[in-house]
Amino acid sequence: METFLQQIINGLVQGSVYALVALGYTMVYGILGLINFAHGEVVMVGAMLVISSLTAMLSWGVPLLLALPISVVLAMAGCMALGYSIERIAYRPLRHAPRLAPLITAIGVSILLQNLAMMIWGREYHAFPQLIVSQPHHIGGAIINDIQIIIIIMALAIMAGLMLLVHRTRLGRAMRAVAENQHAAQLMGVDVNRVISVTFMLGSALAAIAGLMVSANYGLAHYYMGFLLGLKAFTAAVLGGIGNLRGAMLGGLLLGLIESLGAGYIGDLTGGFMGSQYQDVFAFFVLIAVLVFRPSGLLGEQLAERA
């Protein structure tokens, strides 16, 4: 029972991160119909920027309460600039090209970012600075620490904010209009290019926060961390129904739970044949299962190719 509760907690924390990253995939997909392969790398860059700026400022003696918000804002700004440039350079010129073309440039961007990051930050793991003495809390035998609580609350708050933005503001309305029908939106006076840029920046800002969360939770960041995280977050987006914001959140949390429960119990399930080293495999099987049985995802509509 304790393990069960513990796995639920771990799953919710991990799932919150997936949800934030999945939102980035789903927003871009909803508007452009494109899988932004480079999104995982944006998360990685966000994590690296937070760690670097935070470490630097702390070593200069900047107080934590000042240093943390500054470094988060820095990372968000950096990621937004990055997201904006990715779209302008690699995707926009190919908007009317065959499908394959933007997919290939997306892969190119992803590799480029990964290796640039490796050159800047090296191959080693970067430790997240110890910010607070994270108090462990005991809930029915399971442990949750302060950082994990903050992650869950923050993720929920951000998601609520995003829903307000999309459903209650002019910008949100423009985004939904472009997602529905780009051409019609343009005729109605929506600046489609601007909306697309903003969407990329918004997704990248979320990615930066996700980068902060994941590196704070594990205490580590690495130039290769974006790849698997991106793959899983994409799976979460598909699970929820790609293009659907609530779907991305639901899919993220669900995938986090599936993964941590799976990793916790796979040993028992397979009679010891497989252990928790197979944790990363679950997301993949979830992806395949969703594609086979419900390709539109839990909350998505039919995914027909547009005629």
Next chain:
Amino acid sequence: MNAPLLELAHIGKQFGGLNALSEVSLHIKRGEIYGLIGPNGAGKTTLFNVITGLYRADAGEFRFAGLRYHHPQPHRLAQAGIARTFQNIRLFANLTALENVMIGRHIRTRSGVFGALLRDAATRAEERACAERARELLRYVGITRPAQTLAKHLSYGEQRRLEIARALATEPLLLALDEPAAGMNATETESLKMLLQDIRATGITVLLIEHDVKLIMGLCDRVAVLDYGRKIAEGVPDEVRGDPAVIAAYLGNDDE
């Protein structure tokens, strides 16, 4: 032989709660040229896509050449004998004109992987016949440029004709054309008209969606008029032209 080639009964199609088509019934007889007209947004293209299998109808019955189909897939219908062109030309742009038409022959030829690898006598013969037929069709629709020209380098009018040649290559019973005269000038439209009459004379049934009412009226044996997803009139062109509902639909549209 008197049974209609295509029979639609009570076809309905919704898009997100919006009735794009409701209760549309019609039949197309063998050997006729059948026109489908209507104001913008009347559901012509939706109906066309249902007929060619690209959309699934939500309701209704679909019969073609005496067989009933439930949710037919486009490639099955093509095999059954429905070939189509597209309103916004969809050629295989980076392939040659000849290859485009040869791809139309795909379902009427057989050779598979082993044929391709071994290139045995049967495969070579089939390939030769296929290319020969494709060249014939290119000439037939009036493309005089070299067959090796890439589809994307053909002129607009030639691309429209190439689409027709590609569709004819599938040996259709029903040739469905989505606004074939769109963007053509008067001379081009006139020669298209002759081509379609020619095609019909070979026994192929033609279904035509068109904006150019003059072309439709001068060419079609029968015409159906759609408005707001419903069929509001059907009959020989002269009847339809005088139908008050049709006049109202078009005038109402002009008001906007």
Next chain:
Amino acid sequence: MKSGRFTKKNGLFVLQLGAVLLLPFITDALLGRGWVRIVDFAMLYIMLALGLNIVVGYAGLLDLGYIAFFAVGAYCFALTGSPHLALAFPQLFPAGLHLSFWQVVPLSALLAGGFGVLLGAPTLRLRGDYLAIVTLGFGEIIRIFLNNLNAPINLTNGPQGISLIDPIAVAGVSLNAGEEILGITFPSVHLYFYLFLAFTALVIFVSHRLEKSRIGRAWMAIREDEIAATAMGINTRNLKLLAFAMGAMFGGVSGTLFAGFQGFVSPESFSLMESVMVLCMVVLGGMGNIRGVILGGVLLALLPEILRHGIVPLQQALFGRTVIDPEGLRMLLFGTALIAVMLYRPAGLWPSRVRRSELEADEPESTI
């Protein structure tokens, strides 16, 4: 005039063939034995690139985990052609299975093709992007399995990999020992070169025949416009599966060659970066164009060596140390190349066959 051109063309072909046949000896003499080995690896990459070209270039399906099929073929030979099975199943195979290379080739082709179908089937009904993601995932997953399937039954020997794979033998002659034929000594790497050359020629032949066939045309139709292709009656799902399976089979056979050549396989040879590299070869050279893909394969297979021998000393001379390691630089170049080619030269470096034949065809007929 015509016959003159004919013999000239023939002469050129003989010259090219001769150059290719002498390549290991020329390389050996000019650059050393180590480079012959590099050339051998380049041939393996060309085979892989041609296999991926069927999937990406002809059918327009983006496969980002292609190296996984290479891994399937390699491990297939590693398991059946080494003493390793004795560790996993001592009762069943006390000395290992030791199938010969020629028995394993069809086996790994089938196995890799089967994996291809399994992987493609759920995704090919959906939009192309899903295939890209699923193959990307598969590429990683297969590595996780290879790394971890050493317990409780030691199937893959984990990260250490499997060694002592039997050498490939042709007509009873092991390619691992040098051989003297007609007074000329052929070292092992030379012998492997000729084996790989034969397989590459076969792959080129198959690719070429497929390209100019009913099947090839249908693939290209799907690549150009899937909806128009279905409207023409093409069963896109089956044809995509066929392309996917064929590509996977080529990958599997290349993997078997790789395992025999190295005598050793381990999971780290099958990383995502390898998939990306093969994709780069196809894209850079020109998707769907056999010559272009070969060119891409040669360029990119030699690139790391050139970087290693060129960039490192250059940096040493300039800065006194290695600022950028060649591995990182190589990946940086790959990423940039993928973006740049798609933006500025989507047809790749080598002008495509169609465009040239179009130019040729236009001239005589337009004068009529």
